[in-house]
Each structure stands twice: as structure tokens, then as C-alpha cells.
Amino acid sequence: MDPQQSVSAATEAPTPLSSGTVVSKKRHRGLWSVVLAVFAALFAAVLHHRSERALIPAPLRANGPVPVTAATARLGNVQTYLDGIGTVTPVYTDTITAQVTGVITAVHYREGQLVRKGDPLIDLDSRPYVAQLEEAQGTLEHDQQLLAQAQMDLARYQQAWARNGIPRQTLEDQQKLALQYQGTVKYDQGVVHYDEVQVDYCHIASPISGRVGLRLIDPGNLVTANGTTALAVITQIQPITVVFTVAEDQLNQVLDEMRHGIRPVEAWDRQKQTRLATGQLVTIDNQIDTTTGTVKLRATFDNRDNPLFPNQFVNTRLPLRTVQNQVLVPSSAVQHNGDTAFVYVIHNEQTKMTGVKPGVSDSGMTAVEGIQPGDVVANSSFDKLQDGSNVTVSTAQLSSTSSETNAP
Secondary structure (H helix, E strand, O other), X not given: OOHHHHHHHHHHOOHHXXXXXXXXXXXXXHHHHHHHHXXXXXXXXXXXXXXXXXXXXXXXXXXXXXEEOEEEOEEEEEEEEEXXXXXXXXOOEEEXXXXXXXXXXXXXXXXXXXXXXXXXXXXXXXXXXXXXXXXXXXXXXXHHHHHHHHHHHHHHHHHHHHOOOOOHHHHHHHHHHHHHHHHHHHHHHHHHHHHHHHHHHOEEEOOOOXXXXXXXXXXXXXXXXXXXXXEEEEEOOOOEEEEEEEEHHHHHHHHHHHHOOOOEEEEEOOOOOOEEXXXXXXXXXXXXXXXXXXXXXXXXXXXXXXXXXXXXXXXXXXXXXXXXXXXXXXXXXXXXEOOEEXXXXXXXXXXXXXXXXXXXXXXXXXXXXXXXXXXXXXXXXXXXXXOOOEEEEOHHHXXXXXXXXXXX
């Protein structure tokens, strides 16, 4: 065989294997293309189905009309209020400290006890002060006798002087001696009174009526006079006051109301859900706080059932004027979307989203503009409602709600 032919045969022999490999790769590529096309078609079908479902209104997808409760708008009067935030402040808060140095012998109060003015609280060891008092009393009695003797001698000298029996100088000396004893007796009386006070300081009584705080000392403790150690803290709780603030722009309204007499003030809890007590506005601070632009007001409360607690945070409401002939709906019927307020007006068992302008709210009712008295508004199921929804109204609920809202 020719060498050139053998080389050519050697180079041409692998040609059939290379062609088979190329064909196999092309077939795999075609199969993957078909699979991807199928997945793309399925994905497009799912998206199309979801978009069509999203275009169907919620009430049409629901099983029938949406059940709702409703209320009827009515004409009525609503009270306007001036809201503020305040702190319950006791009229008196006394921190009891020792005025003499001594050992505590007895503690008469219990933690949290209600005490009256004059009730015993704490006793200190009074024996050293009683001894000082007895010493001062003895000195006083001694000097009183000396004064009596000097006055008796003065009376004799006056009689003798009247008969020219003694020199005038002797009479005048006796007069001055009597005056000296009189001053000594007066000094002794002051010492006795001081020691009596010291003895009284050993028996500490409540200076006010109120509630005692937690116990701060125990029998056997040594306390010093005029020290910083508190023996007890008493807070008056009946009556009690609330100090609250209002904006300076609203001050003229408050002053106008106070000119017409004492104004009531309501204290509400932190969430403005429960009215705690009703009191009276008693005074306004004499300055505006320039850092906050507010002015402080104080109201007093009887606090008979103790709903207010010292240093408690409260919301306050100061009634101002009554707005007449307002369209009132339940506050829960007014919905909000950002700065926009609206209600669902029900007519022929369909809802119509109607924009309103809410005003004053009081006792669960809100004055609104944008609807008429007698309009029926939805008061539940807001998550299922939109403009044009079909609804069924609970007759029993509508009847009871209407009777409540029409009540005076």
C-alpha cells in the first residue's frame, strides 16, 4: 500500500464517530428547549389566571352579599372638649424626719395605712429629754422662790420707806433685784418650754391625713436630729389634684369658660378608654412655659374611691361648649385612609363609599359633614367592603343601634 494512502485512511477513519457526537448534542439541546418552553407556558398561564382573579371584585368572589351591622345618622348636639395630659399631684406630701437624736423604740404605722392627722407614727427614746426637762423645771421652781422672796422684801422696804425708815437707795436696789429674779424666772420658763418640745419630738404624730408609704426604719435604729434619713412619707389622697397642660393658643378659651363659673374637669386613663374621676378646675398658672408653649392648670378631685393615685399619668378633658344640630354617627363607622375619612352609606343593599369630614367626638359618637340625617352607614365587616358591595343588614342590630343613637 502506498504510504500516502495509509496516512489518508488513518485520518479519515474517526470521521463517523465525530458526526454521531454532534448529532447527539443537538438532540439534547432540542429536548431542553422543549422542556423550557413547557415551563414558560405553564408560568404564563398561572400569571394570567392570577391577574384575572385579581380583576374580579372581592364581593363577586365571595359567597353572596356581605353581612354587616349598621347605624343610622341622626341630628344631635355634641359637647366640645379641650384635651390635655396631666399628672396626679397630692395637695400635701410630707416626708417625716427626726428633730431630735435618739433610738427608735416603736413604729406604730403599717405600710400603706391610712392615717388621720394626729395619729401616732414613731416613738423615740425620750428618757434623756425627760431628765433635762425635770432639771429645767427644778431650776425654774428655785428661781421662782427667789423671785417671791425678793418681791416680799420689796414690799417691806416700800412700807419702811413710807415711814422714812430706810434710805431710798436700799429701796431702789431691792426693786432692781426683784426685776433680776423676774428675768431669771422668765429664762427658766423658756428652757422648760424648750425641753417640753424636745420631749414631744420623741413622739412623732402624723401632721396630715393620708396614706403612709413603705416602712423606712425599724425599732432600734439610731436617728439624728435634722438628718436626711426619712422616717415615713405621708401623701394626702383625699382630696387630690391633677396638674395638666394646655397649649397657649387655647388659654383664652379656658379663661372665657372660667368667667362663667367653676368648670368641671374629667380625668381619663392612659388609653382614654375609662373615665376615672370628675373634678373641678381651680386655678391657672401665672406664667406660660416658653420652652413648650403650654400653660399649667390645676383641678381638684374628691377621690373618694381612690381611682387616682399620686404621680399617675392621666388624660384630661375640659368641657367647653356644646355644638348644636350636628349629624352624628358612631365613631367606629368612620374609616380612614391616610388623611381621608369616609363611611359606607347603605342604599338598596349596596354600599357607597362617601367621603366625610369628621368633627367633634363624644361618648362614642362623631359629628361628620358629607352625609344627611337618616342615612344608614355600615358599622362592621369593613375588611370585606368596597364601593358597590352587596350587603345584608342585620335588622335586629340596626334596630337596637338606631334606638341607641336616637336616645337623648
